[in-house]
Each structure stands twice: as C-alpha cells, then as structure tokens.
Amino acid sequence: MDPYSSWTGARRSPWWGTWAIVRTGLNLILRRWIFWVLIGLGLLNFLFNFAFIYLKATIDVQNKTLGDFLNNYQVTGNGRAYADFMFAQASITALLLAFAGSMLIGGDYRQGGVVYYLSRRIERRHYVAGKLLLIASVVTIITTLPTLILFCEFGFLTSSFDYFLDHPRILAGILGYGAVLAVVQSLLLFAIAAWVPRTVPLVMTWLGMFVLVQALAEALRSINDNRTWLLLSIWGDMQRLGRWCFGTLDAAKTPTAEQCAAALTALCAACLVLILARVRAVEVVK
Amino acid sequence: MSDISTIDEGERRGVSPPVGPSVTPPPVAEFRNVTKWYGPVIGVNGVSFELAPGITGLLGPNGAGKTTLIKLLTGQLHPSLGDVLVRGQPAWTAAAKRHIGYCPEVDALYEEMSGRQFVMTMARLHGFDRATARDRTEAALADVGMSDRADRILRGCSKRMRQRIKLAQSLVHNPDLLIVDEPLNGIDPVGRRELMEFFRRFRDRGKVVVVSSHILEEMDTLADQVIFMGRGRVLAMGTLAEIRQMLAEHPQRVRIKSSQARDLAGHLIAWNFVRGIELPAANELTLQVQRPDEFFRQFAALVVERQIDVTSLEATDVSTEAIFEYVMSSN
Numbered sequence: 001m002d003p004y005s006s007w008t009g010a011r012r013s014p015w016w017g018t019w020a021i022v023r024t025g026l027n028l029i030l031r032r033w034i035f036w037v038l039i040g041l042g043l044l045n046f047l048f049n050f051a052f053i054y055l056k057a058t059i060d061v062q063n064k065t066l067g068d069f070l071n072n073y074q075v076t077g078n079g080r081a082y083a084d085f086m087f088a089q090a091s092i093t094a095l096l097l098a099f100a101g102s103m104l105i106g107g108d109y110r111q112g113g114v115v116y117y118l119s120r121r122i123e124r125r126h127y128v129a130g131k132l133l134l135i136a137s138v139v140t141i142i143t144t145l146p147t148l149i150l151f152c153e154f155g156f157l158t159s160s161f162d163y164f165l166d167h168p169r170i171l172a173g174i175l176g177y178g179a180v181l182a183v184v185q186s187l188l189l190f191a192i193a194a195w196v197p198r199t200v201p202l203v204m205t206w207l208g209m210f211v212l213v214q215a216l217a218e219a220l221r222s223i224n225d226n227r228t229w230l231l232l233s234i235w236g237d238m239q240r241l242g243r244w245c246f247g248t249l250d251a252a253k254t255p256t257a258e259q260c261a262a263a264l265t266a267l268c269a270a271c272l273v274l275i276l277a278r279v280r281a282v283e284v285v286k
Numbered sequence: 287m288s289d290i291s292t293i294d295e296g297e298r299r300g301v302s303p304p305v306g307p308s309v310t311p312p313p314v315a316e317f318r319n320v321t322k323w324y325g326p327v328i329g330v331n332g333v334s335f336e337l338a339p340g341i342t343g344l345l346g347p348n349g350a351g352k353t354t355l356i357k358l359l360t361g362q363l364h365p366s367l368g369d370v371l372v373r374g375q376p377a378w379t380a381a382a383k384r385h386i387g388y389c390p391e392v393d394a395l396y397e398e399m400s401g402r403q404f405v406m407t408m409a410r411l412h413g414f415d416r417a418t419a420r421d422r423t424e425a426a427l428a429d430v431g432m433s434d435r436a437d438r439i440l441r442g443c444s445k446r447m448r449q450r451i452k453l454a455q456s457l458v459h460n461p462d463l464l465i466v467d468e469p470l471n472g473i474d475p476v477g478r479r480e481l482m483e484f485f486r487r488f489r490d491r492g493k494v495v496v497v498s499s500h501i502l503e504e505m506d507t508l509a510d511q512v513i514f515m516g517r518g519r520v521l522a523m524g525t526l527a528e529i530r531q532m533l534a535e536h537p538q539r540v541r542i543k544s545s546q547a548r549d550l551a552g553h554l555i556a557w558n559f560v561r562g563i564e565l566p567a568a569n570e571l572t573l574q575v576q577r578p579d580e581f582f583r584q585f586a587a588l589v590v591e592r593q594i595d596v597t598s599l600e601a602t603d604v605s606t607e608a609i610f611e612y613v614m615s616s617n
Contacts, residue, residue: 121412
C-alpha cells in the first residue's frame with residue numbers, strides 16, 4: 001500500500017506545529033558540542049547540590065548535632081538556597097541562549113528560512129508561539145526542572161512529608177521564578193535574535209543586555225544612591241522578582257517586587273512589539 | 287525518481303463540503319484584482335487570473351513582482367486589495383496552505399539535520415502525527431529519488447541533493463499546487479532534466495505547478511503556459527503561441543529552406559502580411575510575417591500549388607526568450 005496516495009486520516013490543529021518547532025529546536029541544540037559543554041556545566045551544579053542534599057540528610061541521621069549546625073547556615077532546603085541555585089542555573093542558560101539564539105531564531109531571518117515555516121499549514125502566531133515555547137523549554141529544562149528535582153529530593157530525604165506541606169511558598173517560588181525567567185528570556189531572545197541574527201553581534205547584544213545594563217544601573221545608582229536606577233538591570237529585576245516569589249525579598253528596599261514586575265512587563269511588551277514587527281517585516285521585499 | 291499516484295481522498299474529505307456533480311469545484315488558485323503595496327511602493331497591481339492544471343512559468347525581470355506574487359500565493363503576504371484564493375480559501379489560512387507546496391529559492395535548511403529529518407519536521411508542521419509524517423516523508427523522498435541518500439547531513443549535500451530535499455519538503459503533504467522558485471539555478475544539465483521530468487509527472491497527476499525561473503530556454507519545453515510580469519502587472523498570460531499572436535506589432539520571423547528560395551521570395555513579396563524578406567543564403571530566406579496563422583495557411587497552399595521544394599520551415603522567434611523580449615519592449 002502506498003502511504004503517499006492512500007492516507008485518509010484527519011490532520012491535527014496547526015497548534016501541534018508549535019510542538020514540532022520545539023522538538024526540532026531542542027534536537028538542534030543537542031547536536032552541538034558547545035551546548036553540551038554548557039548543559040554539562042548546569043548538570044555539574046545540579047549534581048553538586050543533589051549530592052549535598054543527600055550528604056546533609058545522611059549527616060542528619062548519623063550526627064544530629066552536626067546536622068543542626070549546618071541548618072544554621074541555611075545552605076539548602078530553603079527558599080534562599082533554591083533561589084541561589086536557580087540564579088546560577090539561569091546564568092548558564094543565558095550563556096547557552098546567547099550562542100543558540102542565532103541558530104534557533106537568527107537563522108530564520110539571516111537566510112530567509114522563515115519562509116519554510118510560514119508556507120506550512122501554520123500561521124505567524126503558531127510560528128511565534130513555537131519559537132517562544134522552544135526558548136522557554138530550554139530555560140525550564142536547565143533551570144526549573146532541576147530545582148524541582150532538588151526540592152523533591154530534599155522533601156523525600158526528610159523524616160516525613162511535612163516538608164512539602166510546610167513549604168508551599170518554595171514550590172510557588174520555584175514555579176514563579178521559573179516562569180519569570182522563561183517568559184522574559186524567551187521574549188527578549190526572540191526579539192534580539194530576530195533583529196540581530198548573526199552570532200557574534202547577537203552574543204554581544206544579549207550579554208550586553210544583562211552585563212552592561214547592569215553595570216550602567218549600578219553606576220547610575222551610585223551617583224546619588226537612588227536605588228530606583230537598579231530597575232534598569234533586567235537580570236536584577238528577574239532575580240528580585242524570583243526572590244519575591246520565594247518570599248525572601250527584602251520588602252523595605254527599592255526596587256520593590258511590584259516595580260520589578262512593572263519594568264519586566266514593559267520590557268516584555270516592547271519585545272513583543274519588536275517580534276511582531278519583525279515577523280511582519282518578512283513581507284518587505286528586499 | 288519514482289512515479290506514484292497522489293490522489294489524497296482523505297484531505298479532500300476533510301475540508302471540502304459535499305459537492306454535487308453539477309457544482310464546479312473552486313479553481314486551484316485564483317487572483318481577484320489583487321494589489322499589494324509596500325508603503326508607497328506597489329508590489330503587484332490589479333492582478334487577476336486563475337491557474338489551470340499544468341505547468342505555469344512565471345517570468346519577469348527583477349522587480350517585476352514575481353516574488354510578491356509568489357508570497358501572496360503561498361500565503362506569506364496578505365494582499366492590500368483583492369483576494370488570493372487557493373481552493374476557494376484565502377491563501378494565508380491553514381485551510382488553503384494544506385493545498386500549497388512551496389519550494390523556495392533560499393537554501394536556508396537546518397544544516398545539522400539529515401535530509402530525512404528535515405522533511406519529517408516539515409511534515410509535522412503540516413499537522414501529521416508521527417507515523418503518518420514518517421510515511422509521507424518516505425513517499426516524498428522516494429518521489430524525488432532521495433530515499434537512499436536522505437540520511438546524509440544537509441551540510442554535506444550537493445546543490446542537486448539539497449534541491450531535491452527542498453522539493454521533497456514541499457511535496458510531503460501532497461499539495462494540489464506546487465510553487466517552485468528558481469528551481470534550475472545552479473543545477474547541472476542532468477539535474478535540470480530530472481527536475482523537469484519530475485514537474486511533468488506532477489502535472490500529469492492533474493496538479494498545478496508554478497515555476498519561477500530566469501532560465502527562459504527551459505520554459506520553452508517545460509511550461510504549458512507562461513505569465514510575463516513587469517512593473518507589478520501581468521503583462522501577458524497564456525501559451526507561448528497565444529502570446530505571440532497577441533504581439534501584432536512584432537512581425538513573426540520565419541526561416542524557410544528551399545532550393546527555390548529566390549522563386550519563393552518572388553511569390554511571397556506580393557503578400558501584404560509579409561513585411562520583409564531577406565536571403566541570407568542561396569537556399570534560405572527569412573521573412574517577417576504578420577498574421578502568422580494566415581501566412582502559414584496560404585504558404586501551404588502555395589507550396590502545393592507551385593510544387594515548391596521546401597526542406598524546412600520554422601518560426602525563429604516563438605521561443606520564450608524572444609517573446610519575453612518582445613513583451614518587455616512593448617511595455
């Protein structure tokens with residue numbers, strides 16, 4: 001039977017096409033050794049924390065005094081520790097995305113590959129959703145998922161499941177911080193890679209958004225000690241909002257979580273405008 | 287390349303409303319007074335036509351509006367005015383795109399993927415489940431003769447192989463309308479012949495093929511009809527013979543080889559639709575003829591009546607290239 005001529009099934013919704021975009025993108029990342037190096041770095045951090053939680057649980061059982069001593073330093077099992085872990089993972093993810101952005105997004109605009117998508121049975125919104133979901137997936141796999149595993153590990157290695165019931169804010173914090181990182185980074189990377197598609201300029205712009213803008217924010221703050229300038233730092237805003245999700249943000253200090261959320265919302269809106277403008281700009285004949 | 291039938295009952299069953307025998311199905315593709323602006327620049331202007339089954343050559347100089355026309359037809363652009371319909375649906379909708387196969391000129395493939403994976407990915411974007419996408423990928427690869435080489439990484443593929451992979455990804459959902467942008471660019475003569483054979487076979491399945499090309503001589507043998515574009519307008523559309531007929535201000539050039547060339551010239555000079563005669567050699571004459579149909583009819587009668595020995599008779603400027611030049615110079 002010739003499948004090319006005899007297929008009689010119904011096709012899925014075009015939204016399924018977004019999953020095809022995600023799968024393809026993840027597949028491409030896993031094919032390059034440079035990304036494996038960064039993934040390995042993230043994995044190393046995860047394994048270190050995983051092993052530390054196991055070691056601490058063992059100490060708690062074998063030497064309660066030493067366990068209590070370690071608890072004083074709150075190095076694991078609390079919101080601050082998970083936020084620190086996610087921050088470290090997010091830094092690795094940002095580095096990975098800096099290099100992967102050109103391949104995942106930039107190539108579509110640098111070489112005109114976007115026509116392969118837009119001539120399929122999907123529309124622009126499916127394409128945009130697929131690409132955003134792809135970047136968000138990378139962020140989640142490297143940042144949120146390992147943190148959830150550590151959270152579960154810590155809970156399971158305690159004497160009862162009360163840890164999960166007593167610390168719902170930690171779970172909300174992991175999911176909240178993960179969502180902030182995924183949403184902001186996916187929109188920001190798509191917007192930058194669509195307009196600056198070549199690898200080197202993209203890496204410089206992407207890292208500049210985090211490193212240089214942060215330095216600029218710090219410099220402006222130091223002029224008259226106005227901490228509101230820190231809102232300029234995207235990385236800092238994400239971190240502060242993440243800590244607020246965990247309940248570990250110092251509410252007395254500016255910028256507040258609300259201010260950070262407003263700044264990031266404005267940034268995301270600007271990115272969305274840039275993305276839509278770029279996707280529409282495919283129409284312009286060069 | 288294998289020859290396979292591609293009647294896809296499932297697709298038609300899936301989208302088309304019940305159609306009685308007396309209802310004419312919508313044309314595969316239709317432009318209804320379409321205009322597209324890019325700010326102050328007009329891409330295409332007031333274009334209307336229907337695409338009939340067969341191979342249509344899309345020709346025109348740079349900036350003529352070919353790219354815009356293709357983008358409108360593949361649903362990448364919305365018209366500023368008018369409608370572009372594919373099987374009765376606006377071309378930019380998913381319902382229309384299921385009937386469209388597009389093989390772009392750009393070679394921006396995922397270099398790390400194999401050809402098979404690339405085609406499979408494109409199949410998944412059309413909404414097929416994994417098993418169906420795999421089956422259709424294999425069928426499309428077989429159709430373009432790449433089944434045995436599709437596992438090669440795209441970065442290492444030759445231009446000819448990449449062209450076939452691009453073609454396979456455009457066929458994977460069994461479209462009714464195949465749009466191919468500059469398919470013969472950079473392809474060696476053997477590859478060109480194979481591609482042209484493929485387009486003919488695809489046409490023979492009752493499909494529509496639109497080929498945009500700068501290689502005009504290939505269009506002589508490939509295209510059933512051509513669309514000449516210039517300055518955003520369709521300057522002429524039809525078979526080459528039909529368009530040639532329309533170019534009344536350009537007399538057709540006819541070359542005749544005959545041992546009685548001078549006698550023949552003496553007869554022909556008296557005909558009012560023969561605008562000029564040259565005798566480049568002793569047994570050859572070249573004519574400039576208006577109303578060529580009438581000329582050929584009378585010429586046949588003359589040859590029979592006068593028992594004139596004619597060894598060859600050919601119209602020398604009915605090639606795509608010649609007509610293209612005439613059309614362009616007329617506009």
